[in-house]
Amino acid sequence: MGGTQGMSTVAIIALASAFVTHATAHTPTASMEPALFTTLALALGDGAIAAADGHAVDAAHAVHSTSGYADVGPLHFVKAVANTDFAWLKWMLLAPLVSVILCGAMAMFKVKGRLPALFTVATFGLSTAMAIALYFQFGPTLFATHAPLTVPFMDWLSLTWGPAPFQSFTANLGFYIDGISMLWMLFVTVLATLIALYASEYMESDLKAGYARFFFAVSLFVTSMLILVMSDNLVGLYLGWEGVGLCSYMLIGYYATQPGAVAANKKAFVMNRIGDLGLALAIFLIWTNYGTVQHGMGFLPGLKAFTAAVFGGIGNLAGAVVGGILLGLIEAIASGYIGDLTGGVLGSHYADIFAFVVLIIVLTLRPSGLLGERVADRA
Numbered sequence: 545m546g547g548t549q550g551m552s553t554v555a556i557i558a559l560a561s562a563f564v565t566h567a568t569a570h571t572p573t574a575s576m577e578p579a580l581f582t583t584l585a586l587a588l589g590d591g592a593i594a595a596a597d598g599h600a601v602d603a604a605h606a607v608h609s610t611s612g613y614a615d616v617g618p619l620h621f622v623k624a625v626a627n628t629d630f631a632w633l634k635w636m637l638l639a640p641l642v643s644v645i646l647c648g649a650m651a652m653f654k655v656k657g658r659l660p661a662l663f664t665v666a667t668f669g670l671s672t673a674m675a676i677a678l679y680f681q682f683g684p685t686l687f688a689t690h691a692p693l694t695v696p697f698m699d700w701l702s703l704t705w706g707p708a709p710f711q712s713f714t715a716n717l718g719f720y721i722d723g724i725s726m727l728w729m730l731f732v733t734v735l736a737t738l739i740a741l742y743a744s745e746y747m748e749s750d751l752k753a754g755y756a757r758f759f760f761a762v763s764l765f766v767t768s769m770l771i772l773v774m775s776d777n778l779v780g781l782y783l784g785w786e787g788v789g790l791c792s793y794m795l796i797g798y799y800a801t802q803p804g805a806v807a808a809n810k811k812a813f814v815m816n817r818i819g820d821l822g823l824a825l826a827i828f829l830i831w832t833n834y835g836t837v838q839h840g841m842g843f844l845p846g847l848k849a850f851t852a853a854v855f856g857g858i859g860n861l862a863g864a865v866v867g868g869i870l871l872g873l874i875e876a877i878a879s880g881y882i883g884d885l886t887g888g889v890l891g892s893h894y895a896d897i898f899a900f901v902v903l904i905i906v907l908t909l910r911p912s913g914l915l916g917e918r919v920a921d922r923a
Contacts, residue, residue: 630682630695633719636674636729637774640736640767643667647760656751660759661744668740668766672733679726692722694776701779715837720776724847727896728773731904736766758798765791778827778837785823789816815859855903857916866914874899 647660686692696718704712740762747758768787775781793816797809831837848871856867878898906914 633695634697636671637770639667639670640763643763644767647756647763651756651760655756660756664759664763665740668737672737675729675733686723695719715777715779717780718776719774724896725773732769761791761794857913860915863913863915871899874902
């Protein structure tokens with residue numbers, strides 16, 4: 545029964561996120577019904593034929609030739625242009641990694657004092673400055689052309705065992721830059737810097753060896769999160785997600801003498817392993833069917849699905865539905881009504897910003913999401 549409910553949750557979130565994607569493409573003066581029915585038809589089966597604004601859409605070969613898409617079997621992938629002008633982006637990722645190494649060394653040698661917090665805040669601030677610079681340097685061009693970029697970083701995984709198709713596997717480490725990934729870079733780095741600043745004072749009562757261990761885990765968490773949101777392929781995304789799960793385990797169980805923390809620690813570990821297995825299987829199936837692990841196809845709807853789940857409350861089926869619907873409404877209003885009220889200054893290009901601002905406010909006031917349940921501490 546649990547598996548059925550999990551599949552239902554995934555299906556409903558996927559439909560909700562697809563509705564979000566289509567809804568933001570229409571202004572309030574356009575009919576929203578054709579886009580919604582197209583979304584449902586595309587989700588219900590390969591080869592479904594739908595009509596959106598009078599144009600037939602073949603669901604098995606939905607090729608948007610004017611939007612920079614390329615065919616890969618029955619799917620379409622966003623054409624991302626390789627660009628080396630943003631090679632400095634690697635330091636956005638390497639800066640918190642330096643903090644990981646330094647804080648880890650200080651934890652090993654049982655260094656006491658505020659030095660770990662100083663290194664963490666400094667490196668996070670550097671990453672934040674780079675994220676802001678990227679937004680102002682590349683943001684206007686991206687919003688005008690809607691053409692994402694890939695920035696190669698390093699070659700680290702390339703296997704070949706024959707000349708035939710599907711007899712090679714490549715997953716190099718690189719960065720994928722589009723509107724949503726830029727917003728996530730800003731979100732992660734700015735929020736991480738604020739959290740590190742707050743934690744440097746909040747953890748002041750624990751200026752012992754555990755202080756360095758805490759900031760080691762925080763730095764590793766941010767490094768993993770940046771890998772997750774910046775990687776240009778699914779293998780890198782998976783490694784980043786694994787790192788986030790490991791750091792969640794470390795941070796939740798930081799106070800190992802509290803029974804509530806230990807119980808929540810174990811629950812998070814087990815639940816993450818279930819999700820990780822499904823994600824690994826999905827990546828394997830994508831590669832065996834399409835011969836690629838690039839995530840241009842389906843990345844945005846998947847990210848919106850995750851956002852909807854966090855918005856409504858992870859683990860809550862009703863919360864996932866409510867989160868998806870509210871996210872769609874927020875982006876539709878931002879795309880149309882707010883754009884009209886501001887004369888197009890704050891229009892569809894800022895829909896994601898409005899959505900994430902609301903998400904930040906909700907998570908600040910209610911960290912468990914709208915319908916999520918808070919785990920009480922057990923004495």
